[in-house]
Amino acid sequence: MLQQLINGLSLGSIYALIALGYGLVYGVLRFINFSHGDVFMVGAFVAFFSAPLATRFLGSGWLTFAAVLFISILFCAALGAVIERVAYRPLRNRPKLTMLITSIGVSLLLEYGGQLWLGPDPRAFPTLIPNRLILNTPTLVLGQVPVIVMGFSILLMGLMYLVVQRSRLGIALRAVSQNQAAASLMGVSINRMVMQTFAIGAGLAGAGGVFYALLYPSINPLMGIFPGLKAFVAVVFGGIGSIPGALIGGMVIGILETFVTAYLSPTYRDAIAFVILIAVLLFRPAGLFGQSDREKV
């Protein structure tokens, strides 16, 4: 039982990390960025290709892992900014639906462009950190990789919370999210803020991709579809725009999936995730931590 809880938490922390980026973009632009899960995939592939290079210069160990993670986050952040500039900015003042459909287009481009370019075969992700067991009792086994993944995810989320709540950037972001026109009158550059939001969100997705590949070392260009969908459910469940909401939402989805698989049936696993989404939307349209009065006209 306790073991299942830990299994669920390690899966959930990755959903939470992707959910955070999803929520951030939605919070600022009121727009669901469907290509988010595919940026997550790109993150895993950047790590896959940079790992041999990093290992050659830094040997194998923590430094390599940190370098690979850093490269992936940076690359994905840049990719996020480029996607925003090329695909979304020209459409920002159009109806939201136009952007939504464009984001599905970007998502398909990344998925099938990836298949074309990288090949559709699953690839073996290198072992960046060995999974040494830190806890080993008959009822509970805990390797260091899930602990690191959970720790890093929570750390990154804490960092995001501080940035959004305390820093000048965060204040500007919240201003843009509340009222774009008023924010720009106050001297906030909307274009810059939106681009930064996308860069941060994509960077978090990239980190999620690396962590996911550490836990499940087989990666392919379509690997982002399902985690992306689950993360979206986590966002809605936790409350859009809320960082603690994304964390709790991700964890709950991860734990639920694990328990449904173990005690009911793996066939129902994804169905259950989406039934929960529908149920939450019925009873709490704004999610667990969401505020429904945020959208002022």
Added chain:
Amino acid sequence: MKNKMRLCLWMVVCMGSLSLLSCSKLSSKNEILLGEYSSLTGTTATFGQSTHKGLQLAIDEINRSGGVLGKKLRVQTEDTQSKPEEAATAVNKLINLNHVVAVIGEVASSRSLVAAPICQTAGIPMISPASTNPEVTQKGDFIFRVCFIDPFQGSVLAKFAADSLHIKRVVILKDVKNDYSIGLAQFFRTQFLRLGGVIVGEQAYSEGDTDFKAQLTALKEKAPDAIFLPGYYTEAALIIKQARDLNIRVPIIGGDGLDSEKLAEVAGAQALENVYYSNHFTVQNQAPEVQKFVTAFQAKYHQKPDAMAALGYDAVYVTVDAIKRAGGTNPEKLKNALAATKGFLGVTGKISIDENRNAAKSVVILQYQNGVPMFKETINP
């Protein structure tokens, strides 16, 4: 307006005759065209790639020694992307557009089961190199295979677990979307219970899953002596790795679906200790015809052949042998010649096609040691 319509009509006529032209070019008089549908990409890509390499090697060898009945042998290959729906498209194209004389494929039973009725209806012989689910050849009298079937493979694995590893309590983890996995699990269970063993738990997953810790934790609570894992390597590699991460050290036993170099790449050599699987072929077999094949394969591709490569190679030779005995490529005669195959010496053993169009052959059991599958024992039917 009228001019435009006339132009359109001309274009249609031109295109039609062009496609006719290209068709007649594809099935030219001086060559025999075989069709191959194969998972060159996707979740079971190494199965398709290996089969294709073995098949191509056989065709090269045959053409170098003068071809078949004075004609050159050629293969038209279609990729199934490891998807059943693509298998249907591929086989339809091979039969209706390329007019192949026989179809070779697939490895995965789920995809062979989709393609078999199409070949049966068209009356074109299909030779599956490696689909082991019994239902495949039950689709009709034009469907053959050159490998053993799962009732045999399952019972051999059960016997191996009970007699050689002295295992009493087994848990099963199978892929519910995969005909091969479901069938093999069922045949293993029947024989293992007959031998006095107990199945203490059963869990399932679906192709494409990556997280199996929930199932494995639930299975661990049953305190099994071994895990039976009838799946394909993509998921099996992650399952084996996660089982070892959860400190489940008991033997893991699987079927020929585990035969891929990707297994060691993803799971790592350490996790593969105590992993056993049944197979059609081993490069460690010292028989001269096997070593000749291994040398030729290594010379061409700079890698060792696996079982799928060997079966692809044998599938071509069995087909060519039948074409020779039939004296041509008439589908009806070819079908009868294939059905009459007796004691054909292939690299995967002696191949005799039985009344159900299956091949009765021996199984080898392999054990992973330092990330390499090592020959353990041979079991004859």
